[in-house]
Amino acid sequence: MHGRMMTVLTVCLVFGMTAIHAVEKRALTFDDLIACKRLKDPRISPNGKRIAFTAQIMNEAENNSHTDIYLIGTDGKGLRRFSDGEKSASSPRWSPDGRLAFLSGGQIWLQSITDEKPTQLTSHYTGVDEFIWSPDGRQIAFTSRVYPELGDDQAAMEKKDKDIENSQVKARVYEDLLYRHWDTWWDHKRSHLFILDVASGDFRDLTPGNYDVPPIALSGGFAFSPDSRYLVFTSNHSKMVAASTDNDVWRVPVIGGDLELMSTSCKDRDFSGNESDPQFSPDGRYLSFLSMKRAGFESDKPDLFILDMKRGKFKNLTEDKDIRIESYAWLPDSKSLLLRIDEQARLKIKRLDLKKGRLTELVSPGNNRYLSVSPDGKTFAYLHERTTRPFELYVGSTRDGSSRQLTHFNDQLLANVEMNDIEDFWFNGAKGDKVHGFIVKPPFFDESKKYPAVFFVHGGPQGAWQDEWHYRWNIQMWAAQGYVMVMINPRGSTGYGQKFTDEISKDWGGKAFQDIVAGQSYVLDSFSFIDSQRIAAAGASFGGYMMNWIEGHMDAFRVPFKTLVNHDGTFNLYTNFLTTEELWFPEWEFNGPYWEDEEYYKKWSPHNYVNNFKTPMLIIHGEHDYRLAYTEGLMPFTALRRKGIPAKLVIFPDETHFVTKPQNSRFWHETIFDWLDSYLK
Incomplete structure (x- = not known):
């Protein structure tokens, strides 16, 4: 009898503990999202024993963020904050002798890992944007925005800025494009490449002239030659930069002198497209860079080229590989490279054998960013995230890809948060072609219940939903509201071959739209727990x-969406052409300026289909969005309300194409979820 009672008591305790544990689990909240530490920029030390990286935390009360530099051993031991915690510090860069330089307050500082106080290396009036060490440790190359006509004269630049600030005339005057970019009006400054002598503090401008290093968009990166005698960089010297993707690779001696164009033509390429990320092989034999073949197309396939510096011959290492390289890094033996590759909603890491051309997969699940290779070439540091977890620091083997997690910054915060992994699916889209998507179920999912669903459409259009932890469009955050989340990667998405990506251009409302229509039908047929009468769609850019x-073509769907959420979307392709800044984009997508060829502007512009508008829409726009001017949000709102259709317009006067300020982000989430709930619950 006593034994039976003990058994019953034990069972009760176990079930009770299980119930308590279940109660402790909860859905993700905005407080969780804002509290996550956001890791970036891992760098392995010259002796291979430590990794420096940054961690950013958002401060909602002050509506800003703070970034610190951390150190950890490659064995996972000795985690500590390196920066003092008072001012933000970023861009950790190891000197060849093992000291750490970093940016704080727009200047470069240098500190031994055993010292408590850093030494300021620069007092550059216009500040420092990016920097790298020379291999011999004697020099630092950095970029800074300057008035090109004033050269190295810092005093003259300061005087000019003060004169502008003190003037009562605030007019901006322009005579050419680009007069503004992304979120900023052009201040007539150019980004130039400087060289700093570390010992003396002397610096000089290596790229004087009326052009930017790096270019305004698409391209970047600069690197020293292994002998520290030269710098390579990218720059666009086109007459009409606003309509050109012709970013080229250049070389300049560190002592100064004429620029030398390195991306000259070869038998199968004239290098009139976008070149980016120039690097030297560790032995100095090769200059490598990524190259897009088609001029004006920012989403062409990035091929990896090498230039044999002795023979003067180019070789395309990925000509026969239908892959999309996001970034790459040389291994110390100069015989192979690591590549980050966008592939079917994952960012994978693979090793490329230079001689054999063979690709070996090292890291495949999730989203993997950054590459920092150890001096012995045996390991590499990277950041790894999934839909259910933000970035943490990992080290992997360059031989077999075996990996180990080093940091656990967000484990405790998210330990009791209930989240479901993504579930992949494939269906037949336009023309019967296979299209990929995935769903995320809400927390505490019950197969026997019916759930509302939200269909996400990604931006780009050359982009993709991935297995990632996103801070602006966090899938788990939306699923936590009780929605089944549906992400479809239609025509134009990256990671499914270049042909698939190409098929959006000049066809914006065509096959990509048909893919979404077919995807909706497939999802409703395949997932019986979705309530087809409670579905919505949302997207940005x-x-x-x-x-x-969709608003003008809702009748194409088997089941109409109850409501739509439109963040910073294009409404009128004509007006967007005249207000956007990177003109190469619409000129490629719609076959030139509209006055030269109107066919695709007229065919695919949503404003021509206002007659068919009938679905309630929430419209959100940032007033400082110069990619898609906020008037693109005013127009559909005016059309909807004039027609008597429910709509809400939210304009953020202090945001851009993205909503990033913590308090604005909370308001953004609350506004969207309140709107969706009113139609779906």
Whole structure:
């Protein structure tokens, strides 16, 4: 009898503990999202024993963020904050002798890992944007925005800025494009490449002239030659930069002198497209860079080229590989490289054998960013995230890809948060082609219940939903509201071969739209727990365009969406051409300026289909969005309300194409979820 009672008591305790544990689990909240530490920029030390990286934390009360530099051993031991915690510090860069330079307050500082106080290396009036060490440790190359006509004269630049600030005339005057970019009006400064002598503090401008290093967009990166005698960088010297992707690779001696164009033509390429990320092989024999073949197309396939510096011959290492390289890094033996590759909603890491051309997969699941290779070439540091976890620091083997997690910054915060992994699916889209998507179920999912669903459409359009932890469009955050989240990667998405990516251009409302229509039908047929009478769609940028397009073509769907959420979407392709800044984009997508060829502007512009508008829409736009001017949000709102259709317009006067300030982000989430709940619950 006593034994039975003990058994019953034990069972009760076990079930009780299980119940308590279940109660402790909860859905993700905005407080969780804002509290996550955001890791970036891992760098392995010259002796291979430590990794420096940054961790950013958002401060909602002050509506800003703070970034610190951390150190950890490659064995996972000895984690500590390296920066003092008072001012933000970023861009940790190891000197060849093992000291750490970093940016704080727009200047370069240098500190031994055993010292408590850093030494300031620069007092550059215009500040420092990026920097790298020379291999011999004697020099630092950095970029800074300057008035090109004033050269190295810091005093003259300061005087000019003060004169402008003190003037009562605030007019901006322009005579050419680009007069503004992303979120900023052009201040007539150019980004130039400087060289700093570390011992003396002397510096000089290596790229004087009326052009930017790096270019305004698409391209970047600069590197020393292994002998520290030269720098390579990218720059666009086109007459009409606003309409050109012709970013080239250049070389300049560190002592100063004429620039030398390195990306000259070869038998199968004239290098009139976008070149980026120039690097030297560790032995100095090769200059490598990524190259897009087609001029004006920012989403062409990035091929990896090498230039044999002795023979003067180019070789395309990935000509026969239909892959999309996001970044790469040389291994110390100069015989192989690591590549980060966008592939079917994952960012994978693979090793490329230079001689054999063989690709070996090292890291495949999730989203993997950054590459820092150890001096012995045996390991590499990277950041890894999944839909259910933000970035943490890992080290992997360059031989077999075996990996080990080093940091656990967000484990405790998210330990009791209930989240579901993504579930992949494939279906037949336009023309019967296979299209990929995935769903995320809400927390505490019950197969026997019916759930509302939200269909996400990504931006780009050349982009993709991935297995990632996103801070602006966090899938788990939306699923936590009780929605089944559906992410489809339609025509134009990256990671499915270049042909698939190409098929969006000049066809914005065509096959990509048909893919979404077919995807909706497949999802409703395949997932019986979705309530087909409670579905919505949402998207930003191109996704916002697609909301406007869906609004005018809702009858194509088997089941109409109850409501749409449009963030910074294009409404009128004509007006967008005249207000956007990177003109190469619409000129490629719609076959030139509209006055030269109107066909695709007229065919695919949502404003031509206002007659068909009938679905309630939430419209959000940032006033400092110069990619898609906020008037693109005013127009559909005016059309909807004039027609008597429910709509809400939210304009953020202090945000850009993205909503990033913590308090604005909370308001953004609350506004969207309140709107969706009113139609789906």
